[in-house]
Amino acid sequence: MHIGLIGLGRMGGNMRSRLRNAGHEVTGFDFNPDISDVPSLEALVEALPSPKVVWIMVPHGKPTTDTVEALNGLLGEGDLVIDGGNSRFTDDFKHAELLSAKGIGYLDCGVSGGIWGLENGYGLMVGGDEKLVELAMPIFDALRPEGPRDEGFVHAGEVGAGHYAKMVHNGIEYGMMQAYAEGWELLEAKDIVKNVPGSFKAWSRGTVVRSWLLDLMVKALEEDPRLDKLTGYVDDSGEGRWTVEEAIANAVPMPVITASLFSRFTSRQDDSPAMKAVAALRQQFGGHAVKARQAPEAGPSSGSGSAD
Structure with a gap:
């Protein structure tokens, strides 16, 4: 043909x-x-x-x-x-x-x-x-x-059903990737776990979480065990958003896919405004400790006095 x-x-x-x-x-x-x-x-x-x-x-x-x-x-x-x-x-x-x-x-x-x-x-x-x-x-x-x-x-x-099915496929993909990512972060955070890449690889056969995405995660960790070569910024190409919009339009609960989409938005914030507000509230009602922003170092003085 x-x-x-x-x-x-x-x-x-x-x-x-x-x-x-x-x-x-x-x-x-x-x-x-x-x-x-x-x-x-x-x-x-x-x-x-x-x-x-x-x-x-x-x-x-x-x-x-x-x-x-x-x-x-x-x-x-x-x-x-x-x-x-x-x-x-x-x-x-x-x-x-x-x-x-x-x-x-x-x-x-x-x-x-x-x-x-x-x-x-x-x-x-x-x-x-x-x-x-x-x-x-x-x-x-x-x-x-x-x-x-x-x-x-x-x-x-x-007409439209093919792209609709692909949209939902990608929404599911968002959720699966987020689950693997959160599991990786927890394993990295625990001091008794010494072989995080090996733990993921051990799931490759015989476990209920095995998948091609898991295989790709193993490959990524073998190339860069702590993912030090990457930043935490994650883009989205649209399908995840559309999936969540369709969930709302059809009254279908999608907490996992929705949370995974919002996590991608969080990844694009160097300093989350919302989390600053949460920190301020915790300090106000409970006296909880907060981390203050470091003031920039003073540059060379341009004069002997100040106009302030």
């Missing part, structure tokens, strides 16, 4: 390689000419046979919307656009409606696997019409992990 792939970054570039390794022809476009196969979107569309299938792998939000709008002007009836980025499911409704006016099909595909997907395959969650899913199935089969299809691929439902 011959498809077009837009966006050849860390994920898109590896996906192009995996598809080619499986015998598919891929024409890729990227704004970086050093990695792009063609000079423009127009050239990519011209290179594809009909029905044309174009996979988008660019950042969510405006970059994806701009790409969908551009393809709407270049593709025609019977062609297919697949958004494999981390778009919000509500954007899928708008993109599908725009393309459908010209008879262009649309699928949303949540993709998990990161930089390891080239070797291991990608977990795929797809939303859209069954006939369009069948049209693109050779591509999905090439990208997913080897083994039973239903262990690495799901047609989750209607």
Whole structure:
């Protein structure tokens, strides 16, 4: 099968390689000419046979919307656009409606696997019409992990369902990572535990907390046993926030995922304003000790007197 792939970054570039390794022809476009196969979107569309299938792998939000709008002007009836980025499911409704006016099909595909997907395959969650899913199935089969299809691929439902499933997947991922992180911090804090990396590695087989995330944690600790090379700043790409917003909208309690998201916000504060207020209150009602901010060292005097 011959498809077009837009966006050849860390994920898109590896996906192009995996598809080619499986015998598919891929024409890729990227704004970086050093990695792009063609000079423009127009050239990519011209290179594809009909029905044309174009996979988008660019950042969510405006970059994806701009790409969908551009393809709407270049593709025609019977062609297919697949958004494999981390778009919000509500954007899928708008993109599908725009393309459908010209008879262009649309699928949303949540993709998990990161930089390891080239070797291991990608977990795929797809939303859209069954006939369009069948049209693109050779591509999905090439990208997913080897083994039973239903262990690495799901047609989750209607348009938006694929990205919705991926959103919840990433929310769960937030909670799992936070649990491992808190366990690591407690082990590090206890003086009787002398081998923290080994403790994590011992959980790799035969325990109920084993997982690929645990394997990655072990790898990180073997490379940097106390994670001294890293800072504690953690970003979020949107899916965790959207998951919590959907939990509120649907009255679904999500204390673990919500707390893990807020922990990421805390990581971005060098000196938490809220915790300063907590310290002040504890001092006021209980006389508890507080840690005063160190005054900056005085610089060289510029004169003999003071205006204060």
